[in-house]
Amino acid sequence: MKSLMKTMLLALFCLVGVVAHAASDKPNIVYILADDLGYGDVQCLNPERGKIATPHLDxxxxxxxxxxxxxxxxxxxxxxxxGVLTGRYNWRTRLQKGVLHGFDAPLIAADRLTVAELLKQHGYTTGCIGKWHLGLGIPKGEPSPTIPSGPISCGFDRFFGIAASLDMPPYAFIENDHFTEPLNTTKAFYKRKGPAVESFEAVDVLPMLTRKSVEFIAEKAESDQPFFLYLPLNSPHTPIVPSKEWEGKSGLGNYGDFVMQTDWSVGQVLAAIDEAGVADNTLVIMTSDNGCSPAARYPDLEAKGHFPSGDFRGMKGDVFDGGHRVPFIVRWPGQVAPGSRSDQIICLTDFIATCADIVGAKLPDNAGEDSVSILPAMLGTDQGPLRESVVHHSFMGFFAIRSGNWKLEFCSHSGGFGDPKPNSAEAKRLPDTQLYNFNEDVTESNNLQAEHPETVARLTKELEQIIANGRSTPGAKQANDTQIKIRK
Structure with a gap:
C-alpha cells in the first residue's frame, strides 16, 4: 500500500512539474496601446521630422x-x-462608423472569443488596465450600479480603468464591475458634460494607470502562471493634460509634453518587467489605436518642425495612411532579434492569431476571422508576405484596401477629419475613387485610378469577396452582423 501511495505521489509530483514547466514556457504578454499616438510621434520612426523625445520607445x-x-x-x-481583442474587422459589427460612448451597450458579443479568453484557456492570468471604450452597458441614473458587461465578461480576471475616452462620461475609475466611488457630481473634460466622481481629475488618470500596471506586473511575476496585461492608455488623447512635472518639457506645447509623459509611462512598465526579473520571458508589444488627432494642432506642431504622421498623408479619422499606420514595436528577448525591422504589412487584428500561434492553439472558424499570425515575422522566419491584403476603415465609415504596394480608396476625400473633407466642394470635384502606388508614392498624392482600371477592378473584387465571406483568412464562411455597403 505504501509503495502504491509513493508511486501515486511521484506521478502527481511529475504531473505538477510538467504543468509548471509548460506554463513557464509560455511568455508573459504585455500589450500597450497608446491613444492617438501618431507614427511620427516616435522619435526613432521619424528622426528627420520628429521633435519629441521618446527615449523609452526608442x-x-x-x-x-x-x-x-x-x-x-x-x-x-x-x-x-x-479588432485587437477579437481579430475581426470592426465593420462586420453594428458599428459602421464613429465610436461608442461611455454608457453604450457592449460591442463585443457575449459568445465571441477574445484574446483574453484564449489565453485564459491556456493557463494565463489576465488583466486589463486602462481605457475600455467597447461598451459596458452601464445603467444610467444610478450612482453605484453593478456594471453588467466589460472586460470581466470578455475574459479578463481583473480590470481597472475608465469606461471610454477621457473626454466622455462617466468620469470615474472602474474596478472590475463597479465604480471605485459613487457618481456624485457632474463634470466636463474637454467638451462633454456628464456624471462624475468629485475626486476624479483627468490629469491623474495616466499616472494612476501606470501605477496600477506596475503593481499588476510585480504581483503576477511572483507566480509560475504566465500573465497577459492589456494596457490601453488614455494618452495622448484629449483632454491633453500632462502632469505638472511634464509641462513645458517638449517645447512643443501640451501635446508634445503629453507624448513625453506617455513615453515615461511605457518606461515605467518596462522597468517593472525588468525589476520583476521576467524580462527574458515577456513579450512586449507597443502600438497605437490610430494616428494623431487634429486636436494636437498639426499646424502649430509642423511650424515647429514636428510632423505627427511622419511622411504619411492624413491624421486620425482618415482613410489616408496617417489615420491608421501606427508605431508597432515588439520585444521578446531570445526570440526577436534586437534592432531588427520588418516591412511586412500587418494589422492590429493579427494579435489573436499570433497569440494562438505562440501557445500552439488553433482558432475555431468563428473566431479571429481577420487575424493572421505575425509570429514568423517576429522570429525572422517569414519567407514572403503574411497577408494578401489589409482593409482600412475611416471615422465616417469609408473603405480602403491595401494589397502589396497598391492601395485603393473608395472615396474622393479623407473619409475623416483631414482635407479634403467629406462633402466638401473640393471632394465633389475629385474622382470618387483613389488609387496609389506605395512603391513610388507614400504621400498618396498621385491618384492613378484612371491609368490602372484593371487594378481598381481587382482590388474592388477582393474587398467584395472579403465582405461576402465574413472573413479574410482561410476557413468556413461566416456571417457579418449587418449589411455592409462599400460606397457611402
Missing part, C-alpha cells in the same frame, strides 16, 4: 523589432480596440 525599438507597415483596422478608437 530603447524598446533598439531591443526588439519595429514593424514599419503596421495598421489599425480603423482610424478611430472603439473599432480598433474591437
Amino acid at each position: 530603447k524598446l525599438a533598439a531591443q526588439g523589432m519595429t514593424f514599419t507597415d503596421a495598421h489599425t483596422s480603423s482610424s478611430v478608437c472603439t473599432p480598433t480596440r474591437y
Whole structure:
C-alpha cells in the first residue's frame, strides 16, 4: 500500500512539474496601446521630422523589432480596440462608423472569443488596465450600479480603468464591475458634460494607470502562471493634460509634453518587467489605436518642425495612411532579434492569431476571422508576405484596401477629419475613387485610378469577396452582423 501511495505521489509530483514547466514556457504578454499616438510621434520612426523625445520607445525599438507597415483596422478608437481583442474587422459589427460612448451597450458579443479568453484557456492570468471604450452597458441614473458587461465578461480576471475616452462620461475609475466611488457630481473634460466622481481629475488618470500596471506586473511575476496585461492608455488623447512635472518639457506645447509623459509611462512598465526579473520571458508589444488627432494642432506642431504622421498623408479619422499606420514595436528577448525591422504589412487584428500561434492553439472558424499570425515575422522566419491584403476603415465609415504596394480608396476625400473633407466642394470635384502606388508614392498624392482600371477592378473584387465571406483568412464562411455597403 505504501509503495502504491509513493508511486501515486511521484506521478502527481511529475504531473505538477510538467504543468509548471509548460506554463513557464509560455511568455508573459504585455500589450500597450497608446491613444492617438501618431507614427511620427516616435522619435526613432521619424528622426528627420520628429521633435519629441521618446527615449523609452526608442530603447524598446533598439531591443526588439519595429514593424514599419503596421495598421489599425480603423482610424478611430472603439473599432480598433474591437479588432485587437477579437481579430475581426470592426465593420462586420453594428458599428459602421464613429465610436461608442461611455454608457453604450457592449460591442463585443457575449459568445465571441477574445484574446483574453484564449489565453485564459491556456493557463494565463489576465488583466486589463486602462481605457475600455467597447461598451459596458452601464445603467444610467444610478450612482453605484453593478456594471453588467466589460472586460470581466470578455475574459479578463481583473480590470481597472475608465469606461471610454477621457473626454466622455462617466468620469470615474472602474474596478472590475463597479465604480471605485459613487457618481456624485457632474463634470466636463474637454467638451462633454456628464456624471462624475468629485475626486476624479483627468490629469491623474495616466499616472494612476501606470501605477496600477506596475503593481499588476510585480504581483503576477511572483507566480509560475504566465500573465497577459492589456494596457490601453488614455494618452495622448484629449483632454491633453500632462502632469505638472511634464509641462513645458517638449517645447512643443501640451501635446508634445503629453507624448513625453506617455513615453515615461511605457518606461515605467518596462522597468517593472525588468525589476520583476521576467524580462527574458515577456513579450512586449507597443502600438497605437490610430494616428494623431487634429486636436494636437498639426499646424502649430509642423511650424515647429514636428510632423505627427511622419511622411504619411492624413491624421486620425482618415482613410489616408496617417489615420491608421501606427508605431508597432515588439520585444521578446531570445526570440526577436534586437534592432531588427520588418516591412511586412500587418494589422492590429493579427494579435489573436499570433497569440494562438505562440501557445500552439488553433482558432475555431468563428473566431479571429481577420487575424493572421505575425509570429514568423517576429522570429525572422517569414519567407514572403503574411497577408494578401489589409482593409482600412475611416471615422465616417469609408473603405480602403491595401494589397502589396497598391492601395485603393473608395472615396474622393479623407473619409475623416483631414482635407479634403467629406462633402466638401473640393471632394465633389475629385474622382470618387483613389488609387496609389506605395512603391513610388507614400504621400498618396498621385491618384492613378484612371491609368490602372484593371487594378481598381481587382482590388474592388477582393474587398467584395472579403465582405461576402465574413472573413479574410482561410476557413468556413461566416456571417457579418449587418449589411455592409462599400460606397457611402
